[in-house]
Amino acid sequence: MATLSSTQWTTFELPITVRQPSELSGVPGTPVDLTGSTAEGCLFKGFTATERYLLTFEFASDRTTGTVTASLEPEQTGAIPYGDYLCQIKITGSLGRVQLLLNETITIAPGRPPHA
Incomplete structure (x- = not known):
């Protein structure tokens, strides 16, 4: 997976398509039906960190596509x-x-708040 990154004060969106494993190398598997599924996730400094930043999740309207977006x-x-x-x-x-x-590193770059 590519390195994840975002900048302070911007929208972060990460679309994910959950797929069955494929027996053919380089060929994506079929999407998983996410009907009745829930998602949770967060950003944190390390496994002992007490500060966690919760992600919001939105499933595709057709959950059979296997698509969920973290934001x-x-x-x-x-x-x-x-x-x-x-x-x-x-x-x-x-x-x-x-x-x-997903269990990846994300870099949050410095940013400026929008002007009011």
Whole structure:
């Protein structure tokens, strides 16, 4: 996966398509039906960090496409001190199975708040 990045005071959006594993190298698997699923995730400095910045999730209107988008609004990215964070996203299926979708580093670059 490419390095994730955002800038303070901007919108961060990360669309994710959850797919079944494929037996063919380089060929994406079929999308997972996310009907009845929930998603959760956050940014944090390290596994012992107490400060966590929660992501917001929106599923595609047709959940059979396997698409969910994680996001942060400008006010949320503005509240995060710039630096490197871990970004962890999990999805819980309709039967309660938890799957780790993403465990990557994200860089939050310094930014300026918008003028009022």
